[in-house]
Amino acid sequence: MQKGQKEIPLSVPNLDMEIVDNLKECIATGWVSTGGRFITEFEQKIAKYAGTDDAVSCQSGTAGLHTALRILGVQAGDEVIVPTLTFIAAVNPVVYQGAYPVFVDCDEYFCIDTDKLAKFCDEECEFKNIKDAAGNVERKLINKKSGRRIRAIIAVHVFGNMANMEAVMGIAEKYGLAVLEDATEALGSYVTEGRYRGAKAGTIGDIGVYSFNANKIITTGGGGMIVSRSQKYLDQARYLTITAKEASPEEALHFVHNDIGYNYRMTNLQAALGVSQIDKLEEFISIKEHNFNRYAKCLAGIEGLKLLAFTPTIRSNKWFYALYVDEEKFGEKRDALMHRLIDSGVQCRPVWKLTHTQKAYAEMQNYEIEKAYDYEKNVLNIPCSTNLTEEDVEYVCEIIKGR
Secondary structure (H helix, E strand, O other): OOOOOOOEOOOOOOOOOHHHHHHHHHHHHOOOOOOOHHHHHHHHHHHHHHOOOOEEEEOOHHHHHHHHHHHOOOOOOOEEEEEOOOOHHHOHHHHHOOOEEEEEOEOOOOOEOHHHHHHHHHHOEEEEEEEOOOOOEEEEEEEOOOOOEEEEEEEEOHHHOOOOHHHHHHHHHHHOOEEEEEOOOOOOOEEOOOOOOOOEOOOOOOEEEEEOEOOOOOOOEOOEEEEOOOHHHHHHHHHHHEOOEOOOHHHHHOOOEOOOOOEOOOOHHHHHHHHHHHHHHHHHHHHHHHHHHHHHHHHOOOOOEEEOOOOOOEEOOOOOEEEEEOHHHHOOOHHHHHHHHHHOOEOOEEOOOOHHHOHHHOOOOEEOOOHHHHHHHHEEEEOOOOOOOHHHHHHHHHHHHOO
């Protein structure tokens, strides 16, 4: 990139100076850490938007996923079925619990392939009656290859798409599995057809988790939120994320902790950013929709390029745009196009290295991975910030066309 050249970031926050008043209040009152009114207000606003009775803030989406897995009973030696096409932070919390991920392929919308998920449970697993130390017998789904219990499914909603939750929940109900929705990229997406029509991403499974990292559709700089239709789960989440400190006045005064918890609470400074951002979420989604359509129009008819559509049975927040590059038809490799864009001041990126091929997970079981390899090789994420202008979109498209 040359000095003075136009720069277009991939995905950056869209903040305004109204937020400064909230931050000033935090500083003036001294409530800058894990207490303060903005935390409660942000939790209430997210719960109202998601359609749940409550929500629990935390330090990150990863912290939320870790907390949720513990609440759902994932223990050392268990297995959790996960997609391989996801950011590694969606999988790491499984290992934090001493459990093992089992990797499954993605569908055309980047989310877990529910046909292969069902096939894995049908053909690679079996029910066994297992007696515990107390002599109680429980029917458990056991992986034939490893001999371990399958405890849960993590359904990751990738790029603002949503996994086929009707299929996921059907499989979970059939096999007695917990469902954790990683909705860290899908705040604002919701189902428009079928059994869960109107349900927001994160509110269908047992527990859902959002992220407010700097590149998300709204941001608190870092931070996350846990949602559920089970108040019991949310009460557990609130308890665990404040280091399992007892709530009664006397016990709190003497710092009584009757369990091992985590220092995962969101700060008031973070929440002060969030309470302003959430009110603009629908506006941001409209901008995302407009810019996606603008890209689609500009790139239409270019042989070998396809701006991939979002799940048709949902209203997507269209968080990240995915451009598929067919090397033979387009006449240029995906990575060559990527570097040409970067050299022209346009930030872009490939999709993640598949998680089951990462060093830490290379020996873990994976099942019928095919589509994910294709996307790993050929998909490019292009600028999608909510402050992206039409001029920016046209500039990106001109660089793409100018091979």
